[in-house]
Amino acid sequence: MSEEHDRIFIRNFSIVIVALMAFTVLIILLSLAIHQTQEREPSAARIAAVEERLQPLAGVYAGETGRAAAQAAAAEAVAEEPEVAFGGSTDGEMIYERVCAACHDAGVAGAPTLARETWGDRLDQDREALIASVIDGLGAMPPRAGRADLSDEQAAASVDYMLDHLD
Ligand code: HEC
Known part of the structure; x- marks a missing residue:
């Protein structure tokens, strides 16, 4: 009776282990598949090019915050002046x-x-x-x-x- 009991336990236990292993492999395959569909990390040059394109053609500044922004932009322009x-x-x-x-x-x-x-x-x-x-x-x-x-x-x-x- 006890031997029969052990056998059933070992069988069930093995089924659980195999099922868990199958589940693990499934998750790995799934994550690999999702990874494939993701866009690659864009390169620094690409990001810079996009940011360049997003720059406004000209700055419009209004009000108090606008004044500060205009001054900052002017200071930046001065800093960019050609060197001696x-x-x-x-x-x-x-x-x-x-x-x-x-x-x-x-x-x-x-x-x-x-x-x-x-x-x-x-x-x-x-x-x-x-x-x-x-x-x-x-x-x-x-x-x-x-x-x-x-x-x-x-x-x-x-x-x-x-x-x-x-x-
Ligand atoms: C494109 C040619 C050219 C270059 C480059 C040039 N010069 Fe001259 N320079 C002349 C000519 C021509 C004269 C005479 C102008 C006149 O009296 O009509 C002259 C005159 C002068 C004079 C006399 C000015 C006076 O009041 O009589 C000095 C000093 C002088 N140059 C210095 C320099 C220095 C320093 C540089 C470089 C930083 C230089 N030049 C670059 C063509 C040049």
């Missing part, structure tokens, strides 16, 4: 070579070169006037020598380089 040429370097020689030499080495369009005699009475002017000529432009020399991002300090540094190297 050559990372702000005031290395006169480097600036002369990169910007000024194109005209001044050969004396293009009557540009004075590093030879003192080509300057004539330009040297009667003071340093500030020469720097101002570079900043404002003079004759065939465009304002800031054609580099709008050239700072006043950089114009001064390159003029100083020229004046120091006249022979």
Whole structure:
């Protein structure tokens, strides 16, 4: 009697175990199937592109919160302004070579070169006037020598380089 009882128990127990295992496999297969149907995580570049497209064409600001938002937008725009040429370097020689030499080495369009005699009475002017000529432009020399991002300090540094190297 007891042996019969054990046999029934073991059979039922096995059925439960097998059923649980089958259920586990089923859940795994189901989750894999659901995973397949999900969209892949969008890439950072894709997210950036979508955000770019969602940007408004122009900002409209109204009221007190609008004023704060407008100021924040203006501050952001200022922060995005192009940097000063050559990372702000005031290395006169480097600036002369990169910007000024194109005209001044050969004396293009009557540009004075590093030879003192080509300057004539330009040297009667003071340093500030020469720097101002570079900043404002003079004759065939465009304002800031054609580099709008050239700072006043950089114009001064390159003029100083020229004046120091006249022979
Ligand atoms: C596109 C050619 C060109 C470039 C680039 C250029 N210059 Fe000139 N520069 C000239 C010409 C041409 C003159 C003479 C203008 C005149 O007197 O009509 C001149 C004149 C000058 C003068 C004399 C100004 C005066 O008041 O007589 C100085 C100083 C000078 N350049 C400095 C520089 C410096 C510094 C740079 C670089 C940051 C530079 N130039 C870049 C063409 C150029």
